[in-house]
Amino acid sequence: MLAAALGASSAIAADATLDAVARDIDAGRFEAAQARIDERLRDGDLAPQVRRDLEFQRERMRRIRLDFPMTEAQALQRLRERIPDLREDEFRRWKASGRIEHMVIDGTPYYFARSISNLFLLDPEAAARRAPPVKPPVVGPMERANAYHVEAVREARASGRHSVAPRRVRVTQSLVVEPDAVPAGEVLTAWIPYPRVIPGQQERLLFAGSQPAAHRIAPESAPQRTVQLEQRAKAGQPTRFSISYELTVHGQVNTIDADRVVPLDDATIARDGLAAHLGERAPHIVYTEAMRAFSKQVVGDETNAARIARKLFDAVDRIPWAGAREYSTLTNISDYALHAGHADCGQQTLLLMTLLRLNGIPARWQSGMVFSDGDYDNLHDWGWMYLAPYGWVPMDVTTGRLDGAGDPGVEWFYFGGLDAYRIAFNDDYAQAFVPPKQHFRSDTVDSQRGEVEWRGGNLYYDRWDYTFEAHVLPEPKPGE
Numbered sequence: 001m002l003a004a005a006l007g008a009s010s011a012i013a014a015d016a017t018l019d020a021v022a023r024d025i026d027a028g029r030f031e032a033a034q035a036r037i038d039e040r041l042r043d044g045d046l047a048p049q050v051r052r053d054l055e056f057q058r059e060r061m062r063r064i065r066l067d068f069p070m071t072e073a074q075a076l077q078r079l080r081e082r083i084p085d086l087r088e089d090e091f092r093r094w095k096a097s098g099r100i101e102h103m104v105i106d107g108t109p110y111y112f113a114r115s116i117s118n119l120f121l122l123d124p125e126a127a128a129r130r131a132p133p134v135k136p137p138v139v140g141p142m143e144r145a146n147a148y149h150v151e152a153v154r155e156a157r158a159s160g161r162h163s164v165a166p167r168r169v170r171v172t173q174s175l176v177v178e179p180d181a182v183p184a185g186e187v188l189t190a191w192i193p194y195p196r197v198i199p200g201q202q203e204r205l206l207f208a209g210s211q212p213a214a215h216r217i218a219p220e221s222a223p224q225r226t227v228q229l230e231q232r233a234k235a236g237q238p239t240r241f242s243i244s245y246e247l248t249v250h251g252q253v254n255t256i257d258a259d260r261v262v263p264l265d266d267a268t269i270a271r272d273g274l275a276a277h278l279g280e281r282a283p284h285i286v287y288t289e290a291m292r293a294f295s296k297q298v299v300g301d302e303t304n305a306a307r308i309a310r311k312l313f314d315a316v317d318r319i320p321w322a323g324a325r326e327y328s329t330l331t332n333i334s335d336y337a338l339h340a341g342h343a344d345c346g347q348q349t350l351l352l353m354t355l356l357r358l359n360g361i362p363a364r365w366q367s368g369m370v371f372s373d374g375d376y377d378n379l380h381d382w383g384w385m386y387l388a389p390y391g392w393v394p395m396d397v398t399t400g401r402l403d404g405a406g407d408p409g410v411e412w413f414y415f416g417g418l419d420a421y422r423i424a425f426n427d428d429y430a431q432a433f434v435p436p437k438q439h440f441r442s443d444t445v446d447s448q449r450g451e452v453e454w455r456g457g458n459l460y461y462d463r464w465d466y467t468f469e470a471h472v473l474p475e476p477k478p479g480e
Helices: 016-026 030-041 048-067 072-082 088-097 115-122 124-129 147-159 266-271 289-299 305-317 333-339 345-358
Strands: 102-105 108-111 163-177 187-193 202-211 226-232 239-252 363-371 377-387 391-395 422-426 451-454 464-472
Touching (some): 016 030, 016 048, 030 048, 072 108, 072 115, 115 124, 163 187, 202 226, 333 345, 363 464, 377 464
Antiparallel strands (some): 163 239, 163 464, 187 451, 202 239, 363 377, 363 422, 377 391
């Protein structure tokens, strides 16, 4: 249920009107949803949390319309700018297949803002027709086998260690609110993501400073850690918040021998606290009938946990990447990833986590930013799975299998490994900030770009932007 994603209590999650509103919105019945919301909000005895969740449903409709701004005529025009000889029957075919993502809202189709660019990622025929021809998509440096993967695997084999090939990085992340987004003199409060120290993965964290200088760092225990900053808005000027820090990130290498993997027993589950990472977790980890059928098709009669995990990893890896809707607009992300015909990193990760848990394999979330020795950076999500006797090992299904690597350790690097060119901000999803936000989150699931609000409410992504700058520092010389 959607209320669970917003941190509501189980009593609120059971509210029948809220569930009916969520179903109406998912089906594109916005007028009906708005009528239900208006009627329910007139109830003077309405519980505060129910009122808040209904108000979020109204906000969710606004966000969906921002994600789906184009009419059919506009989508056709945009596609014809790229395929001048486009026929309407071709457009209808791509639309019917879901490769031009759209949503029918109150009887009228509206098209996802990235539906046309996504089409060229998803359909080779469309890509071949584009004038000028489509350039290969920009991919991160770690999405192909490279010298770093070889270095990390070689070091792990030589040393027997799993934490290898570290990189020291200096980061500055900013959040900039556009001029006059709020009245002058009003206080803006921002939360910028900040990493935790994770032994063997992220170490030697040094906070270097912030703008403004006053700040509040969330405790290490916060699963979605942030730095909170406050500043008054000035008329006609952007409001800039930023933090800087240094951190050492270690690569992870785990070569998994399926013949060594053993079934989980109750003692191991209790000892390692695995119960929290097994089973369903509505709304985004739910064992729907379609999920069960897909799992059965992929897994077959396999019983070895490592072989099951690799089959599922490979199956989700085959789902093509494409630009994603905002997570706060989706009621069940893993189900969306299963049916949309494409998915981004967080959607693929939640789908894989759901399938792993369905097969009795503990799985948990991690997310943050990836970067390079050059000027590349991007939001990214991945996860961890538990395989006895190895314990927790990472998985990055979106980067996936590195084809043509030659060395199996490099080819399957991300099935049990991670590179050091990433910073984890979050060790769970849909968790409250410390201190908490007072208004809706822009992202109810993840935390990578940041969040900002004022006493009048949340500021959504259409009112601010962010920057992330990472500089890999030179390796220290011996004795330094």
